Amino acid sequence: MNSADNAADIPAASSGAETTDERFERGLALLRTLGGQERPAVLDSLADIAPDLGHMTVAFGYGDVMSRPGLSLRQREIATVAALAALGNAAPQLRFHIDGALNVGVSAAEVVEILIHTAVYAGFPAALNGIGAAREVFEKRPDAAATPVDSEPLPGDRYERGLAKLAEVDGHAGDQVVASMQDIAPDLARYIVEFAFGDIYSRPALDLKCREIASVAMCTALGTAAPQLRVHIHGLLNVGGSREEVIEVITQMAGYAGFPAALNGITAAREVFEERGAGQ
Amino acid sequence: MNSADNAADIPAASSGAETTDERFERGLALLRTLGGQERPAVLDSLADIAPDLGHMTVAFGYGDVMSRPGLSLRQREIATVAALAALGNAAPQLRFHIDGALNVGVSAAEVVEILIHTAVYAGFPAALNGIGAAREVFEKRPDAAATPVDSEPLPGDRYERGLAKLAEVDGHAGDQVVASMQDIAPDLARYIVEFAFGDIYSRPALDLKCREIASVAMCTALGTAAPQLRVHIHGLLNVGGSREEVIEVITQMAGYAGFPAALNGITAAREVFEERGAGQ
Amino acid sequence: MNSADNAADIPAASSGAETTDERFERGLALLRTLGGQERPAVLDSLADIAPDLGHMTVAFGYGDVMSRPGLSLRQREIATVAALAALGNAAPQLRFHIDGALNVGVSAAEVVEILIHTAVYAGFPAALNGIGAAREVFEKRPDAAATPVDSEPLPGDRYERGLAKLAEVDGHAGDQVVASMQDIAPDLARYIVEFAFGDIYSRPALDLKCREIASVAMCTALGTAAPQLRVHIHGLLNVGGSREEVIEVITQMAGYAGFPAALNGITAAREVFEERGAGQ
Structure with a gap:
């Protein structure tokens, strides 16, 4: 992987x-x-x-x-591109790291997919402006020029597909998030299942581990998503990431969003690791 | 309304x-x-x-x-323009939605007023740059071109006027915020009364319900203002908004600031609804 | 000073x-x-x-x-430049206040140093884009044009130097932050000592009080760094700042990042003042 x-x-x-x-x-x-x-x-x-x-x-x-060891440069660039796109206030650095990602083995289709993934955590403007940055980079690179990424329609029902993907990433925690909103905002819960997990996480262009590296990076960098950061630290561990990899993604954010963001991310990681106990 | x-x-x-x-x-x-x-x-x-x-x-x-039903498109565009201006990192989308707001019944004067309102929640740079975006949009539209919005001076004393407006929006909670700062930052409390409520909220160009829709949208999207989000969920309910409308504004922010922002907004709404009990 | x-x-x-x-x-x-x-x-x-x-x-x-009294205009501009650079979404205002800082007694070398300082709290993109803004301002001012700021290498070991500086700013609290991460992210703790305090805080171009004014301003404006804001309110008091100056920096942020940011900053200040009791 x-x-x-x-x-x-x-x-x-x-x-x-x-x-x-x-x-x-x-x-x-x-x-x-x-x-x-x-x-x-x-x-x-x-x-x-x-x-x-x-x-x-x-x-x-x-x-x-x-x-640092612990993550490949490819994984690190996935984290950085996701975080800079989510922050939305560092266009020159985002372009540099999109180009850098292409130079260390991330394909143009994967760059596009990371940016689509940011819509879930930082909204559509972040995703749209990220694509704008990618276009500028791609236009200068013949190797990335011919990349219209249009997937086949995903099979099956969006809700069912999303629920299965949510279980894969979050285990029972995903069910609880959905259940906890039935009293007050059931449609927002439905959108998480249908859109975030059924439409986005189910797309084949990026594997789940890369998606969760991106999610942990974004929630750490934004600094406004502590509950979701904990959910996705669990998620990264659930889809094959190690505790070391979690710490590496969070530590890396010190450089892109500052030390407070990384320190608060470590606090979230500590809570998750304690919840999970000695095992994985 | x-x-x-x-x-x-x-x-x-x-x-x-x-x-x-x-x-x-x-x-x-x-x-x-x-x-x-x-x-x-x-x-x-x-x-x-x-x-x-x-x-x-x-x-x-x-x-x-x-x-979705529950808010008019006009109200939704007020929420979106406020949120994008407050985030300050999505200029192309802000311009699109300022134009969109004009297309669904928001007047140019109201657009300006929404952007002035953002100064309270996101600071003057957000308001100033929002006006810059509005100017670009207005210049392309003959129907919005001739709109210098200059109000008459508001009547009476700023502090008294602000206190009355604060009571209208926040009920006793406003008094408590002001009182709680007397020990440590009384002038900041005074500015909230004089500037936020006396100067801004008292302006006639936008009604209180629209202002509170904008306030809930901004506090949800920024994700850094949980106590203030609770105050203004109360506020929106106090000035005639319904619980459904609160949920709609917050849900809509999933698209503009990401799902974590919306989910944390729902948590705030649940706390407020529980505080208020079965009634309004 | x-x-x-x-x-x-x-x-x-x-x-x-x-x-x-x-x-x-x-x-x-x-x-x-x-x-x-x-x-x-x-x-x-x-x-x-x-x-x-x-x-x-x-x-x-x-x-x-x-x-307002309580801070000199020079100190206020240091706070504003730091906050706007950290937010990263208000380039026109950042340029205006870099120019303003030069007009009220901040040297070009100090402006550069404030922007380097932002790397710690908001990441390298904020610092790099801040320098880009400074360049635009400097180019228009003959008095600021000839300012390549290149320090001599700092003396001694980075870790030892950082540890001493951390103690100067944070007292025992710094040790505790470092100690608390030994179980889970010891290298991030090391970077705080080596990079944040050994490389940055130890640079002579800006005194510690100015650095802590900038740190409190940034943590308040970002709104995502409550634990770090408390640490640096302590820090500002530890390096000679007064409680009045803390309140002034935080109050000022109402204009640049909105009232919620300032109000939440006051909450942090109240907690710190209570911890420290009647004395300083």
Whole structure:
């Protein structure tokens, strides 16, 4: 599922006590892989007034965080694209990471699918503006140009299909969310089943583990969805993710949405891990 | 107050078990009313790389959600314009819905007033940038061009006027918010009375029910204002809104700010409804 | 530390019961100082469709809030620039206040440093896009043009340096945050020490009190960082800020992020003040 190993020639992040030069060099190597350029644009674009920020972006953002083991670079870019699209306020970075995702093994069809997935967590404007960013990137890349992604209609009833998918992701917790709204907003519960799980999660273009990596990334980055973050930490664990992978996705968000977002995400993870006990 | 009935020729949303084609056709009819075009631009703009997202926007966003009974299309557009302006990260959609609002019976003066109202919940930058979006839309419409909205000075003392308006919207809860801040931030309490209620809520260009629809929409969409969302769910009920209307505004936000925002809004509504008991 | 007194010729805000004309005139005087123009652009830019919003921006935003005693205008602009950069959705206002900050005694190097500081609370995209806004402003000002800010490497080990700085800001609370994550995300704790405090807070270009003013402003405006807001209210008090200054920073955010953000900030301040008891 995540067999892509694009980080082959990037040294692993060590745990502290290394020099800033080593961190910078490791970040630079990763950025070259991601951006496809010998000299990352972020360094040049900051050289005039904030060269230190450029250096930190490389040494911390890429040398420390994005170089960590525990997730493939492909998975990390799925998380980043989802989070930046959901935040909706960082168009240049979203374009960079859509391009980066394509460079580390995410297909154009998968990029589109991640952006469609953001509609569930951040609304249609986020998804639509994300597609706009993707179009700008795709137009510059002949390899991504010819990608009209139009699925076949999904088989069966939307509600039944959504209910099965919801059970796959959330186990009994999904039923409870739906049941808990019958008294007050039954149609919103129905839309979660029909639209979020029947229409979106059921689409074959992105596997469930990638979807849940994206969901955890978005709920962490937005910072406004604590109950849903807990549900989808469970979800990621339910569809084959490990606790380490959960922590990696959340930690990565420190770079894209700030430390408070990551810290509050860790609080949610701790609660979920305690609920699940020693097992998985 | 909401006698505008622009949804006359749009079939009502049924409760599940209908075909996707029926949902799409209903959404298309609504979008034609809203956008004033035979062929909605959102379909063409996504046709190249994400046609399914275009289809979902129509079938789910408009066919399921915006077609629901319980609020007029005019009220729904007031909620959407307020929410998108408050989020501040979806300029193309904000322009589309300002235009849409004008097409379903919201006047240019009311659009301006909704955007001024957002200053209270999302700050002046949101209001100012919202006005910028409105200007772009108005410039393309001769019917909205000549609308300098300059009110007469409101009568009486700002504080007294605000206190009376606050009581009208919040009942005793407003007093409590003001009283609870006397120990630590009395001037912020004073600004709420003078500015939010004395200057803004007292303006005649938008009635209180529309203001509270906008307030509930913004607090739900932002996702960072849970205590204030509860206050304004009470407020909407206090100024003549029904529980159904509260649920409709919150449900609609699933499409503009994502399902977590709507779900957390429903949690707030449940708390308020329980507080108020069986009555209104 | 904050000896700059750029509000010399601006009358102090009175506590209610004054006329709107007086408030407007006071706001206008402040805006002239801040924007460096006889006639503030915000009035002209709104004159066509929302002149009342222009009037309110001046009378409330500048005449009431920004004219308050308790913080210098320099400190207020540090708070505003940080908050707008962190929100990431108000580029025109961010540019205006970067220019305003330069006009009231914030140096170009300090502006850059505030924006670098935002990386900790809102992520690298916020910092990078903030620098982009600063560049646009600097290019128009010969006095800010020649400002490549490149620090000398900071002395000593990043972790040790960060730990000392964390203790200076947070006292024992910092240790507890780090300790509390050893079970589940020790590397994220390490990054807080190494990157947030060792790399960023240790930079000499901005003093700790200004950094904590910026941190409180950002956590209040984002509205998604309640635990961190409490930590940094403690922090601001620990590095020489007063309770009055805490309240001023939070109150100011009503204008930039809306009243719910400010109200929830006051709730956090009340909790911190109670924890600390009668003393400081």
